[in-house]
Amino acid sequence: MRFLSLLAVGCGLVFAAVLPEDPAGLDRDLALEEAWTPALEEAWSLAQVTEFTGNVTALLEEEVALQEATLQDRSLEKRKCFKTGAKWGHPKQLYGKAAVFACYNKLSGTYKRGQVYRVCGPVSNSMSVEFKLGLTGKNAPKTRYISGGECLSGMSSEINSCSRGGQTTYGNWYYRVDPNKGGCP
Structure with missing residues (x-):
């Protein structure tokens, strides 16, 4: 039996339940926890966030082309x-x-219009993944804050929608997720 508890301190709410063995495939989650080793956690904690200084103009021109295509065909979603x-490795x-x-x-954190940041780290001994996030949308304000949750929503969409990674702009934000064989580029 597994014991699950939830404590919401601010609300004074406490919830506890005893769950049967492996409800809804929790063993898969345990396998994931075993695969996400302390070494991977340490590697990601040491990963440096760098401002992308590549060809931002080309990035923005490509974004405009994607936006124009979206106006013609809404099913493209600028993706x-x-x-x-x-391709994505396992798991x-x-x-x-x-x-x-x-x-x-x-x-x-807070981004200025046109800023793109990248971070790359390992997911296994043979695979890495690069994330890019930027405030590059057509109507982006001069500065804007992005929360971890909003960032995760956009990045997860790329992971779940594209078998080899991809890039999309949702409103103000540009998201790019790129799996790679070997270490970080």
């Missing part, structure tokens, strides 16, 4: 899934765990 490159949930860490610990 561009990569057609080449590494795919490790990329989600990496996204949680990257968004809540590395990428959330």
Whole structure:
């Protein structure tokens, strides 16, 4: 039997329940926890967030082209899934765990219009993932704060929608998730 408890201190709410063995596949979650090793946690905590200084103009021009295509065909959602490159490794949930860490610990904060930040880290001995987040949308304000939750929502959409990673702009925010074989580029 497993014991599950929830404590909401601010509300004074306490909830506890005894769950049967492996309700709804909790063993998969335990396997994920075992795969997300302390070494991976340490590698991500040491990962450096850098401002993307590549060709931001080309990035913005590509974004305008995606937005124009979206106006013609709403089903595109301004998403561009990569057609080449590494596919998600196994278990795919490790990329989600990496996204949680990257968004809540590395990428959330206040951005200036046009800024793009990147962080890359390992998900296994043979795979890594690069996340880019930027305030590059067509109507982006001069500055804007992004929470870890908002960042995670956008990054998770790329992980779940594209088999080799992808990039999308939702409103103000540009999201890019790119799985890679080997270490970080």
